[in-house]
Amino acid sequence: MSLWPSVLLSLARTLLVVGLAIPAAAPIARRLRGERSNLWWAGVLAPLLVPELLTGYGWSNFSLSLAAKPWANEALTAALIWGRCVCAAAALLAVAPPSTRTASAVFLRKLVFTGTPRPRGASALQAWMREGALRAIARFGPAAGVAGLFAFGQFEVPSLAGVKTWEPFGWAGQSAWTVALFDAHADMQSLAGSLRLALPAVLVQLVGLIPLLIWLRRSGERGPGDERQGGASRGSLIAASAVLAAAAGLTVLVPAGVLAWETGLQGWTELAASEWRLSSFAEELGLSLAVGAAAAALAGSVLWAAGHVRGPAGTALIALLIAPGLCGPLVAGLIVKAGVTFAAANDWPGGRVLQESFLPLIVAVALFLLPRAALLRAFAPGHGSGAFLAGLLRNGTRSQRRAGGRIWWGLTGRSTWVRWGLLTLWGGADVSAAALLTPAGYQTAPHGLYNLMHYGHNAVLGALCLLNTVAPAVLLALGAWAAPRGRALRGPAIGTTS
Amino acid sequence: MSAETNEIGVSRRAFLGTASAGLLAGSVGAGCVGGGEDEVVVYCAADRLHAELILRDFEDRTGIRVRAKYDTEATKSLSLVGSLIREADAPLCDLFWNNERGGTEDLAARGLLAPYEGHAWQNTPARHRDPEGLWCGFGGRLRVWIVNTDRLPTTRAAVDAELAKAAEISFAHANPRYGTTLTHFSLLHRELGDEGLQAFADRLDEAGRVIASGNAAVKDLVAAGTVACGWTDTDDAHAAIEAGAPVETLPIEVDGPDGPAPICIPNTVALIRGGRHPAQAAQLADWLLGEEVAVRLANGPSRQIPLTPITEPLPEDVAQFAELAANAVPLAGLAPHRDAVLQWLTGAAA
Incomplete structure (x- = not known):
């Protein structure tokens, strides 16, 4: 068995989705960079924070009705992935540093070369196209690459949509490589066999390292002022609104509406009456958030430590750290599982205890989160001079220390808190690594729901799915609200070295 | 001191804090998982919806903690078999x-099961248990045609006529790699051979x-009418009937030694060789194979057929299933x- 057919189909879908997502994301990104962008940011982040399970499950009955039209099902799946991808691309374009190939540079270049004889055969059109292509690649390439990785690694949506292209590829003609690998692993593949099978997908995803590394390197550069804030036309506003409405509708509003309708009062009443089910779900939700939080902390710590290695060695180390995570939680989970199983089978000290602990799951989820953590860290607001000021104030009077604490929180603390919250949400929503590594006797909420979703739709499951979507976000919002804002904090102090 | 040094200072504190939190979480995880003596680890391919309450009852009655790992409906049983082989x-x-x-028979052939001939094993008919006590069957389900009555009359002739037509879509079955559909296809292979299949x-x-x-x-x-008919198990069909869907069932028959016979696929329970809690596992096996669980499974939404004689009356539909199951095709x-x-x-x- 080979994963190549599924990988190539997933790649084709990814190219289509990204090709459609990047132009659609550009007007939204312009809004996100503008003033009064909070509402736009909320609209863009909602599809990225809502668990994929909600989208997949909300549409799964409709997908089932397309059983006779596999290509229509493919189109629906691609549209659902596009909805997330366009939001990811818009956010990436908005926070990415401006291209060094600015409009001013292009204009200057034209001035310099005016009058220079054009190479034989080169037309003005060709020159314009070359220049335009280079600018487009410089401006959109990294965002497209990262959004492509995001689209390529989707698991829950294609799995619940049941996309299959059986005819051309026989029984295993699964058109999403993630689902094909998950199923193949279930088919008694050895761990080494599963990892070997994953190689084609890993190769494709490692190509995604290049744009990510370019971006991470550029994030440290402070180029000229951002020239992308030009006035937006009314047409651009309409386009941005329409695209965002479509993306949010596909990924959040329609599936949430379907589930809310199916759940009705009956679902909530039944759930409230079933004490054991409610308590199991609360335990599972708590467990998934704890795993997500621990993995987010681990990923952040590892990145912080790696950040102290400078130069090419530092770049290589970062590349090494984020590479496994680019391949998605399933591959990260397989890698960790292989290591832990080997340790236990060879009676390494603690191998058995490790195998039955949550540590392998936390490590696998942290691996998966590392690329996202690196991006969030790279594009966090700069805080150099502000931190210095905050540090100076730390040595002052009580009121100065309080002011220093406020500055530190505003410049560093809050963004760290938000980053950790986002990573916790993403880590807690993982299904495939949890399926491989959660110790017996425990289950994370998304994995439990994913299992139950294969039995079809019912009111109680709809209610649980909605709770799984809303509860973590509400908990983290409460955490953000309860986090210190105005009072003095123990921030950086001048002279503190340990 | 520079601002950078200060930043390193606070970052280091943050690092130490977060790393400690991560390690603490991991250690707590390591500490609270595994190692308990009065517990039993169960890999459960049965539907969690039906199995969980039964396992919880066992916990309540015996005080033995049950740590269960469930599988998805889609990769039913094969995934857990794979895990057991890998482990x-x-x-x-x-x-x-x-x-x-x-x-389960595959695991037995690989030498991964431990024999246990408890009293429940002794009470089970020979055709539903391993002769060396490596596994024992309970709670059977029939393979059935599920027919949408808005689209077809529920007769074998109507189903055959539907399948004789060329159509874009009319019939569904589950992925034959997994669960009871794999057993069903294995029986078809026994009947038809490679080319015939x-x-x-x-x-x-x-x-x-x-x-x-x-x-x-x-x-x-089938319930939605997307296809006219399909193959499923009695428990899934029962769920659709209970939900008021326009469906009815017909038993699926394959060639047996005495002519066409229905397919009854039992649950199986087996102890794992090298498991760390053999006494607790044996106790749980006896509980699962006992009459109380058989009655619960028969009366519950999974509508499973008791394979051992039981004293309590069965629901009407399960009693009909049991009659069919008595003449089911041998799975040995x-x-x-x-x-x-x-x-x-x-x-x-x-």
Whole structure:
């Protein structure tokens, strides 16, 4: 068995989705960079924070009705992935540093070369196209690459949509490589066999390292002022609104509406009456958030430590750290599982205890989160001079220390808190690594729901799915609200070295 | 001191804090998982919806903590069989509750099961248990045609006529790699052989076959009228009937030694060789194979057929299933056909 057919189909879908997502994301990104962008940011982040399970499950009955039209099902799946991808691309374009190939540079270049004889055969059109292509690649390439990785690694949506292209590829003609690998692993593949099978997908995803590394390197550069804030036309506003409405509708509003309708009062009443089910779900939700939080902390710590290695060695180390995570939680989970199983089978000290602990799951989820953590860290607001000021104030009077604490929180603390919250949400929503590594006797909420979703739709499951979507976000919002804002904090102090 | 030094200072504190939190979480995880003496680790391929309450009751009555690992409906049983094979050198599981028999027999053939001939095993008819006590069957389900009554009369003739037509879509079954559908295909392979099975599959394709992710998805496709009929198990069909869907069932029959016979696929329970809690696992096996669980499974939404004589009256539909199950096709000796089907499916994908 080979994963190549599924990988190539997933790649084709990814190219289509990204090709459609990047132009659609550009007007939204312009809004996100503008003033009064909070509402736009909320609209863009909602599809990225809502668990994929909600989208997949909300549409799964409709997908089932397309059983006779596999290509229509493919189109629906691609549209659902596009909805997330366009939001990811818009956010990436908005926070990415401006291209060094600015409009001013292009204009200057034209001035310099005016009058220079054009190479034989080169037309003005060709020159314009070359220049335009280079600018487009410089401006959109990294965002497209990262959004492509995001689209390529989707698991829950294609799995619940049941996309299959059986005819051309026989029984295993699964058109999403993630689902094909998950199923193949279930088919008694050895761990080494599963990892070997994953190689084609890993190769494709490692190509995604290049744009990510370019971006991470550029994030440290402070180029000229951002020239992308030009006035937006009314047409651009309409386009941005329409695209965002479509993306949010596909990924959040329609599936949430379907589930809310199916759940009705009956679902909530039944759930409230079933004490054991409610308590199991609360335990599972708590467990998934704890795993997500621990993995987010681990990923952040590892990145912080790696950040102290400078130069090419530092770049290589970062590349090494984020590479496994680019391949998605399933591959990260397989890698960790292989290591832990080997340790236990060879009676390494603690191998058995490790195998039955949550540590392998936390490590696998942290691996998966590392690329996202690196991006969030790279594009966090700069805080150099502000931190210095905050540090100076730390040595002052009580009121100065309080002011220093406020500055530190505003410049560093809050963004760290938000980053950790986002990573916790993403880590807690993982299904495939949890399926491989959660110790017996425990289950994370998304994995439990994913299992139950294969039995079809019912009111109680709809209610649980909605709770799984809303509860973590509400908990983290409460955490953000309860986090210190105005009072003095123990921030950086001048002279503190340990 | 520079601002950078200060930043390093605070970052280091943050690092130490977060790393400690991570390690603490991991250590707590390591500490609270595993190692308990009065517990039993169960890998459960039966539907969690039906199994969880039974396992919780066992916990309440015995004080033995049950740590269960469930599987998805889509990859039913095969995934857990794979886990047990991969973990053979350092088993984590004590007891395997499989929702079918083929995977358990595969584990027995690989030497991964431990014999246990408890009183429940002794009470079980010989055709539903391993002669050496490596596994024992309980709670059977029938393979059935589920028919959408808005689209077809519920007769075998109508179903045959539907499958004889060339159609874009009319019939569904679950992925034959997994669960009871794999057993079903193994029986078809025993009846038809390699070429016959391929021809049969080709004919189904012409009739408009859809391969769904699981038996529950087949039930949903038929209940919604997307397809006219399909193959599923009695528990899934019962769920659709209870929900008021326009569906009815017909038993599926395959060739047996005495002519066409229905297919009854039991759950199986087996102790894992090298499991760390054999006494607790044996106690749980006796509980699962006992009359109380048989009655619960028969009266519950899974409508499973008791394989041992029980004193309590059965629900009407289960009593009918039990009559059919009494004449079911023998499942012994299916292992080579199961391997051949898996090989065929893998070959088709290559």
